[in-house]
Each structure stands twice: as structure tokens, then as C-alpha cells.
Amino acid sequence: RYLWRNSICQQKIDITLKYTDEASGSKANKEPTLYEKFLKNPKSVPLITSRKLENCNKYRQPRQAWLETLSTVEDHKLGMLDLHPDIFAVHPRLDILYHNLRWQEFYKKIDYNWTPSRGDLDVSGGKQMPQKGTGRARNRNRSSIMFRTGAKPLGPKGPRALFYMLPKQYRVQGLCTALSFKYAQNNLHIVDSLEIPTDDPEYIQDLIDTRFWGFSALFVDDTDYMPENITYALAEFPSYNILPVYGLNVRDMLKHETLILTLAAVEKIEQKLLFHSSRNKRSSKFSMDTRYDQY
Amino acid sequence: MGIEKALRLVKDLPRVALNNIKNSPMDQKKPHNLRRGWGKNKTHGRGHKGQGQRMTLPKLGFETGHKPFYLRVPQEYYYEGHHLKRQYPPLSLLRLQRMIDMGCLDPNEVIDISSICMTGHYHLHVDRRHYGINLTEEGAEKFSTPICIEVQWASEMTIATIERLGGVIMTRFYDPLSLIALQDPETYFKTGKPIPKCKLPPTDAVEYYSDPKFRGYLADPEKIAEERVALSQKYGYDLPDLSESDKLSLLLKRKDPRQIFFGLHPGWIVNLTEKKILKPKAEYLQEYYHS
Numbered sequence: 062r063y064l065w066r067n068s069i070c071q072q073k074i075d076i077t078l079k080y081t082d083e084a085s086g087s088k089a090n091k092e093p094t095l096y097e098k099f100l101k102n103p104k105s106v107p108l109i110t111s112r113k114l115e116n117c118n119k120y121r122q123p124r125q126a127w128l129e130t131l132s133t134v135e136d137h138k139l140g141m142l143d144l145h146p147d148i149f150a151v152h153p154r155l156d157i158l159y160h161n162l163r164w165q166e167f168y169k170k171i172d173y174n175w176t177p178s179r180g181d182l183d184v185s186g187g188k189q190m191p192q193k194g195t196g197r198a199r200n201r202n203r204s205s206i207m208f209r210t211g212a213k214p215l216g217p218k219g220p221r222a223l224f225y226m227l228p229k230q231y232r233v234q235g236l237c238t239a240l241s242f243k244y245a246q247n248n249l250h251i252v253d254s255l256e257i258p259t260d261d262p263e264y265i266q267d268l269i270d271t272r273f274w275g276f277s278a279l280f281v282d283d284t285d286y287m288p289e290n291i292t293y294a295l296a297e298f299p300s301y302n303i304l305p306v307y308g309l310n311v312r313d314m315l316k317h318e319t320l321i322l323t324l325a326a327v328e329k330i331e332q333k334l335l336f337h338s339s340r341n342k343r344s345s346k347f348s349m350d351t352r353y354d355q356y
Numbered sequence: 357m358g359i360e361k362a363l364r365l366v367k368d369l370p371r372v373a374l375n376n377i378k379n380s381p382m383d384q385k386k387p388h389n390l391r392r393g394w395g396k397n398k399t400h401g402r403g404h405k406g407q408g409q410r411m412t413l414p415k416l417g418f419e420t421g422h423k424p425f426y427l428r429v430p431q432e433y434y435y436e437g438h439h440l441k442r443q444y445p446p447l448s449l450l451r452l453q454r455m456i457d458m459g460c461l462d463p464n465e466v467i468d469i470s471s472i473c474m475t476g477h478y479h480l481h482v483d484r485r486h487y488g489i490n491l492t493e494e495g496a497e498k499f500s501t502p503i504c505i506e507v508q509w510a511s512e513m514t515i516a517t518i519e520r521l522g523g524v525i526m527t528r529f530y531d532p533l534s535l536i537a538l539q540d541p542e543t544y545f546k547t548g549k550p551i552p553k554c555k556l557p558p559t560d561a562v563e564y565y566s567d568p569k570f571r572g573y574l575a576d577p578e579k580i581a582e583e584r585v586a587l588s589q590k591y592g593y594d595l596p597d598l599s600e601s602d603k604l605s606l607l608l609k610r611k612d613p614r615q616i617f618f619g620l621h622p623g624w625i626v627n628l629t630e631k632k633i634l635k636p637k638a639e640y641l642q643e644y645y646h647s
Contacts (some may be wrong), residue, residue, distance in 0.1 A: 119640070152359045153366045156380040241371045245363045315374050 097132075107138030117333055121146040128324065129250055130350040131291075132255050134268045142251060144327070148334050149244045151237040158242075161235035164227040172223060176216035179204045185308065196350070233338045240316040240330075248319045250274070254280050255303070255323055260293035265301065275318030276300055279307060283325035306330060383438040406611070442487040442561070444509040447478055449517060450495025454504070466609050466618065467505040471540045480539045482532050492526075493517075504607050515571060516587050522596040524607045529557040529565050534616050541617070545626040550636070553645055554624035573613060589644050614645075621645070 095103075109128055117123060123143040130137055144150075182204040189200050198207075205211045227235075243249040249274075257264060269278060277300040280291070285305040295301045304313065306329045314320055322330070370376065391400040402409040417424050455461045460475035469489055472478050473605035480486045488508025494511055502522040510527055518525045531537060534554045537544040557565050557574075565572035588595035598607055614622055623645035625634040636642060 072517075106404070150359065150363060153362050155372070155377050156383060158372070159377050159379045162374065162377060242366065245366045246369075246371055247367075248371065312374070315372060315377070318371065 073192075097336075099137075109142060111141075112143040114143055114145045115147060115331070118147065121150070124149045124244060126244070126249065126251050129252050131255060131268065132251055134264065134271055136272050139253060142324070142327070144244070145331050145335065147338065148237050148331055149240055149249075151234065153242055153245065154234070154238055157231060157235050157238050158311060158315070160227060160231050161239075162315070164225070164232075165310060165312045167223045168225060170223040172217065172221040174217035174221075175219045176213045178214070178216065178218070178250045179206070179212045182212050228348075229337065233334055235311045236309065236330075237334060237338070239311045240320075243314060245319045248275075250319060250321045251327060252321055252323055254288070254325075255280055255291045256288045256295065257290045260290040262294045264295040265291070265294045266298070269301070274321075277317040278319045278321060279304060279313055279317035280321045280323075281306060281326045281330045282323050306333075360542065388605070402536075433610070439485075441485065443485050444488055444490035445478075445480065445486055446490045446492045447507075448492045448494035449499045449514060451477065452491070452505075453495060453499050453501065456501050463501050463503045464603070465604065466606065467503055468618070469506065469508070469535075470541055470617070473539045474541075480535065482535045482539065486535075487532070488530060491522075502601070502603070504603070504609065506611075510567070510570060512587070514594075516591045519584055519587065519595065520591070520593045522598065522601055525571055526573055526610075527565060527570050528611070529561060530616070531555040537616060542628070545628050548625065551616060551620055551622050551624045554616055556613070572612075 114123055123146055126142050126144055127138045128142055130139060184202055184204045186202050189203060190197060192199055200207070203210060206214045240249070257268075269275075270338040280295070280301070280303045282303065283306050285304055286306075291303065295303060300317075302313070302317065306326050309330065366372075399409065407413045408553065417426050419425070452461070452467075455472075455475055455477055456463055460477065461467055461471060465471070469480075472489060473480055478489070480488070490509040491505070491507045491511075491514045493511060493513040496517040499517050500521065503518065504524045505518065506526045506528050508527060508529065510525060515525050531554060533552045537552060556562070562574070564570055566574040568575040568583045571580055571583075584595060598604065601607065609618070611618065616622065620626070620633075621635075621640060623636045636645065
């Protein structure tokens with residue numbers, strides 16, 4: 062890990078040098094971050110006070126969440142957002158979470174247990190003892206299930222896949238219930254972006270400690286191209302992880318104590334989950350040959 | 357409302373994690389009992405010999421060869437859905453005339469379903485799929501008062517008898533929740549519920565209530581006037597001119613399609629003890645009740 066970090070540091074130096082060479086000419090045009098603007102003049106930055114929600118049920122109130130930053134260790138709020146109630150305030154059903162967790166565990170499983178049956182045992186086919194006269198029960202070859210050293214009848218046979226697909230609505234609602242639980246128990250935080258000023262791991266540790274985000278945190282961004290500072294900083298910690306939106310799953314959300322979403326990620330999640338929760342069409346009939354393409 | 361309550365509970369409970377999630381008890385499948393435990397050796401709970409032990413029992417409902425009970429009674433499709441069909445218990449014109457003569461009903465006011473139910477001589481049971489009054493023709497020759505009446509079903513003859521005497525008949529639909537309020541307004545107001553908004557008739561009743569021949573409340577008033585003339589010609593009586601009658605203001609009284617009681621709007625709560633009416637202020641409620 063030391064060697065790897067050194068090599069990455071070297072690469073980083075090269076990159077930064079290259080960047081400074083390029084940027085030295087256009088330093089004046091470099092845009093200050095939202096928080097830098099806020100520090101200079103709080104009134105210049107427009108506070109987010111609402112968000113447009115798609116197909117919101119008019120009899121349900123949207124949930125509200127603070128928009129925070131990772132630019133400073135202290136907790137500063139940039140605004141307040143509306144969250145869709147059909148995703149962040151869904152009925153808190155534990156059995157849907159259970160089904161999702163079980164599915165995530167079992168669909169990858171292959172049971173390799175194999176016991177030989179009568180035909181698989183390496184045993185001679187001849188009669189063990191004469192039919193009559195010995196005083197013992199009558200028998201044939203040694204593979205019989207009645208014998209102590211015989212075969213096991215109907216035992217596990219060979220590699221068996223425990224793959225199954227949980228119905229779509231369970232999976233969609235599983236994500237929605239996990240997000241609702243995180244929101245309801247104050248473990249959900251929304252952040253403008255995952256850009257941090259340094260790649261020092263201590264910075265991120267201080268940040269998480271001051272905000273009491275817990276022992277484990279999951280950062281979710283909308284694409285899989287992450288800012289470099291945060292990737293280097295979080296590489297030190299096995300319990301703080303980053304994910305793109307397409308990797309969001311119930312097990313990871315429940316495993317990590319806090320969930321941190323970027324604003325772009327929230328938009329993407331809402332759009333996708335709303336689309337699929339109200340959709341009952343399938344593009345083609347399911348078949349085992351083409352199953353992986355569909356999911 | 358259950359979702360909001362549940363989410364409020366969840367806030368104070370421990371953090372949901374991988375170690376405290378269980379399946380719902382009804383979903384947990386019991387494994388098949390192999391009956392290998394203590395006391396279950398030898399016959400494994402199946403007894404000795406016969407079909408019980410040898411898994412050759414007959415199918416459920418089988419009665420050793422003769423026609424079983426579940427096949428003896430034939431299916432009669434003409435009764436299908438009879439328990440769900442709308443019923444309009446009859447009220448004859450004879451009874452109506454008698455109620456007016458006895459003083460139970462006032463011909464100087466609009467005769468509504470609630471005024472007929474409150475006389476005590478006619479009963480509606482909403483839970484038995486009673487949807488209103490069916491005014492029948494018996495006593496048509498003895499009927500002799502001009503009235504303004506609102507019923508749920510009327511035949512041509514009844515309409516003719518009432519209009520011949522200078523009265524007005526209207527057919528109007530009420531949904532079951534509104535009927536609960538109408539058949540006994542006093543007990544309904546005591547429950548403290550707001551006056552319901554009357555719903556439109558179902559698809560198989562829309563045709564009846566938008567037909568001017570039956571004086572439906574959804575029909576065109578001009579066409580109703582034409583039909584009045586046509587009916588008078590069919591039955592051979594002179595159609596009296598209503599504009600000359602004393603009770604013109606009464607005969608012109610109509611309810612809004614969403615309104616149930618005269619003078620009261622949907623959404624209002626009537627307090628009989630304090631003699632007050634409470635009206636909704638919130639915009640979303642006003643929008644709902646005015647729609």
C-alpha cells in the first residue's frame with residue numbers, strides 16, 4: 062500500500078504540474094467554488110429553497126433535507142431541498158428489505174456440495190455374500206443405502222445455482238424503503254459535490270468526526286468519474302466507500318451507517334426509481350438464455 | 357396516514373442495519389416435516405396398510421362413485437351478481453297520496469328522499485344495496501295533488517300523472533354514502549362527519565339519468581320541456597302552464613348535481629347542539645368540494 066501510494070503520489074505530482082502549466086495562463090478565469098463565493102459574500106450565492114418534483118402526489122408532503130458541503134470540516138448549509146415522498150417517505154417495510162438482502166446474497170450463490178449416489182460409488186458389482194445360509198439379511202453390492210459404507214440416497218448433486226430474480230417492484234421498493242429509512246433516521250445527507258480541498262485522509266476523518274457521521278459512510282455520485290482528492294483520501298479507510306448511482310443497492314445502504322448523496326445523484330435516483338416504480342411493461346419475455354441482458 | 361405514523365415511530369427506534377432485519381412471519385415457510393423424530397419411527401404417523409399408508413387416497417370431494425355434493429347443484433348464471441345489483445324499493449302513488457293526506461308530507465315543499473324516509477312509512481337500507489325510491493303506478497287514478505318530487509326511478513305513467521296535475525318530477529342519483537346521510541340526517545349530523553359530495557351515476561345508470569323522457573337530472577332542460585308536451589299528447593291531457601301557478605318558485609327549485617341537502621353544501625359540518633355550521637377554510641378542501 063505504501064508503494065502504491067507513493068506511485069500514485071508521483072503520478073499526482075505529474076498531473077498537478079501539468080495542470081498548473083496549463084492553468085497558469087488562465088488562472089483568472091478559474092471559477093471559484095460555491096462555498097468560496099459564499100464566504101466572500103453570503104448574499105451573492107442563491108440559496109436553494111425548493112426543487113421541482115416529478116408527478117408529486119398532491120395529498121403527500123415532500124420531505125425536506127439540507128444541502129451541505131464537503132469543502133470545509135465544519136458543517137455549513139447551502140440551502141434546503143425538496144425530496145419526493147414516493148421515494149424518501151415510503152412505507153417502512155422491513156420484509157421488503159429482507160427480501161432484497163436475501164436476493165443479493167443468494168443470486169450469486171452456487172452450491173458445490175456433491176455426494177455420490179449408488180452409481181457414482183467405485184464399488185464392484187458382485188454379490189457380497191450368498192443369498193442364503195449366512196444368517197444375515199440378503200444383499201447385493203456394497204453401494205446399497207442400507208450398508209454403513211453405502212451411498213446416500215437423494216443427496217446434493219453437483220454444482221447447483223441458487224440464482225433467482227426478485228420481482229422488479231420488490232427491488233425498486235427495496236431501494237425506496239432503504240432511502241426512506243436513512244432519511245427517517247437522520248442518516249441521509251445531501252452534498253453539492255464530492256470535491257474536497259486536500260487529499261489528506263485526516264481531512265475527511267475530521268470532517269466525518271465533527272459531523273458525527275459514524276464509523277462507516279457511503280458516498281454516492283452520479284457518474285463513476287470521481288474527483289481525485291476524495292478517491293485518494295478515502296482509499297485509506299475501508300469503512301468509507303464511494304459508489305456511482307448504478308451501484309446503489311440495499312445491502313450497502315444498510316451496511317454503512319450514513320449515506321451521502323450528491324445533488325446530481327439525487328436527481329438521477331429520483332428519475333430512475335419513479336420511472337420503474339410505475340412501469341409494468343417488459344421489453345421482451347424473460348428467458349434463461351438472455352436473462353443477464355435484462356438485468 | 358399509516359405511513360406517516362410508521363415513519364415517526366422509526367425515527368426513535370434503533371438504526372436499521374444488517375443484523376436487525378427479519379422476514380414477516382406469514383412469509384416464513386415451514387419446512388416439510390419428515391417425521392423422523394422421537395415416536396415417529398416405523399409407520400411415520402400413517403397407520404397400518406391401506407390407502408392412508410400407501411398414498412392412494414382419493415381426491416378431495418370424492419364420494420365413492422355416486423355424484424358428489426359439489427357436482428349435484430348446477431350453476432345458475434342468471435343469478436350471477438344478484439347480490440351486487442342496485443335495488444329501488446317501490447313506493448306507490450297511493451301511499452304517497454295517503455302520506456300527503458295524513459299530513460306526513462307537505463305539498464308546499466319539495467318532496468325529497470329524506471322527507472319520505474323521515475315520515476316513518478318508508479324504509480331504506482343502504483347496506484342491502486337500496487339505491488333510492490321507485491315511484492310505481494298503483495293509485496295513479498286517485499292521485500290528486502300537484503307536488504314537486506325527486507325520486508330515483510319513475511315510469512312513464514307516474515311522470516304523466518304528476519305532470520297532468522301541474523306538478524314536477526325529477527329523477528336523481530345518489531351514491532350510497534350520500535344516501536346514508538339522506539335517509540336519517542339527524543343521526544348523520546350527530547356523527548360529526550362533513551356532508552358528502554354526491555358522486556355521478558355508474559356507467560350503466562348514466563343513460564337513464566341523462567334521458568329527458570325520465571326527467572333525469574343530467575338531461576337537457578329544453579328537451580325535458582319538449583318531452584312534457586309529447587307525453588301530454590300521448591296520454592291525452594292538457595299540459596297545465598306552470599308559469600301561471602302559485603307555486604312557481606317551489607317548482608323551479610333544483611339541487612346542484614353534487615349537492616345533497618337543500619341549503620347545505622358538501623363539506624360543511626352541521627352542529628345540532630350548538631346550532632352552528634362549520635365550513636372548510638383550507639384551499640385544498642374547497643377545491644375538492646367544489647370540483
